[in-house]
Amino acid sequence: MTAGVSFEAFAERFEAEPGYLDFARMGPVGTTVLGEEQAMMTLLAHSRYGTLSTLDEQDARVRDAVAAVIGFDPRQVSFQPNTSQGLMHVMFGLTGEVAVSSADFPSSPFAITRAADALGAVSPRWLDSDHGRITPGNLRDQLTDSTVAVAVSLVDFRTGYVVDLEGIRQVIGDRLLIVDAIQGFGIVDAPFQVADVVVSGGQKWVRAGWGTGFLALSDRAAEHLVPVFSGFSATDTEGTPLDEVPPPTRGVGAFEVSNPDPIAQARFAVALEEIADVGVAVIAARLAEQTARIIDMADEFALDVVSPRDDAERAGIVVVEPAADRLTALTASLHNHGVTVTTRQGAVRLSPHVTTDDETFAMLRSSLVAYSV
Known part of the structure; x- marks a missing residue:
């Protein structure tokens, strides 16, 4: 298909609140x-x-x-x-x-x-x-x-x-x-x-x-x-x-x-x-950058990434699996810092979109800093 709208114009049509990393569950609608x-x-x-x-x-x-x-x-x-x-x-x-x-x-x-x-x-x-x-x-x-x-x-x-x-x-x-x-x-x-x-x-x-x-x-x-x-x-x-x-x-x-x-x-x-x-291809490429950013942050804080690292095998989802006795601490820290994710079967699923902003990533980092203390 032929893309007719710039990525920037597409992204401007969404006004999701910072801290939302749960698009794999539900995507907030745009204007x-x-x-x-x-x-x-x-x-x-x-x-x-x-x-x-x-x-x-x-x-x-x-x-x-x-x-x-x-x-x-x-x-x-x-x-x-x-x-x-x-x-x-x-x-x-x-x-x-x-x-x-x-x-x-x-x-x-x-x-x-x-x-x-x-x-x-x-x-x-x-x-x-x-x-x-x-x-x-x-x-x-x-x-x-x-x-x-x-x-x-x-x-x-x-x-x-x-x-x-x-x-x-x-x-x-x-x-x-x-x-x-x-x-x-x-x-x-x-x-x-x-x-x-x-x-x-x-x-x-x-x-x-x-x-x-x-x-x-x-x-x-x-x-x-x-x-x-x-x-x-x-x-x-x-x-x-x-x-x-x-x-x-x-x-x-x-x-x-x-x-x-x-x-x-x-x-x-x-x-x-x-x-x-x-264009879906444009969205996919931008989203790969967002998920890579989360993976880098997970590695920085020694969280085990159990989802694919290869761009070709990874959609918009990053899954981290803390030690069993640290799961509650991680989910509590994310909650306390206003970061919305899905927790299931001992793992935490983080799913950004192309519109996920720097403030959301800063909130995620703050939650991981608090978790690692």
Whole structure:
């Protein structure tokens, strides 16, 4: 894609408070997203003659915006309110064995388990991972002739490890490749075109708020998947079907339960339009500098970094693991200095964004100084 906005202009649209290092959990929205929501809410509040058509136009707009970032055709994209619902559509629509790591974020393991228990058409093949990382090497020997699909996370939520999508595609052959992209969507310049299914939400790195997401299907995936949860808005009938239940439409449009929230679509669309304007590759390069800065600080204070150090394997996440008897002291020091992070399973996850400022890094340093005393 061609970047049309300078990085500086992009960064100026965000006003997050200093001390926030938890973008892997939730990304504070920017002024453009706020303005878009306010504009759409004004339309909804007044509902003047003809204004509702603007709300109706948001579906095509958001599909165009998603397609511009992932390289799919807009006709292959469906808006979803979150990642988990998109994955539920996928897992309930499959038949056969799906390989997935039990160490993956719960969205995929829950979706496949619920589908297996309810319908019995799909079954999980639980993958062994290398400390949570799925690689082409450790995946190859775990596949069977019954494996019809492989589900991976673009970025491991525990370590920030970026999966090798192209390598995995080569290993799995013509099996469906399902990608839960949320932990890297908007900051990782990934080859999404090698995947058959891409699912993500917009509340993290895209900074569009909750209630935003998408499901994208290759034509092959659309043919394989059965639209189990397909509502009245997902037919070829013009308008709302009345007095009959027509079959689902063909393609990704069948994987819809009801009319989507146009205001959420507008928030997601404008956030993605901004990302496309500046370029994901530019954002990824700037974010690599931010995470490297945190790694250098962790090394300075002798904190064990358990996330990848290689830029190619690292998204926006740095994970440090203090000695077990020092974890409470570290989390308390971060809290006392106003630094927001995620602590899980004995480790501390720090996730900046390109807009993270020097004041935040100064707050982090102060917390580490206090911790090391």
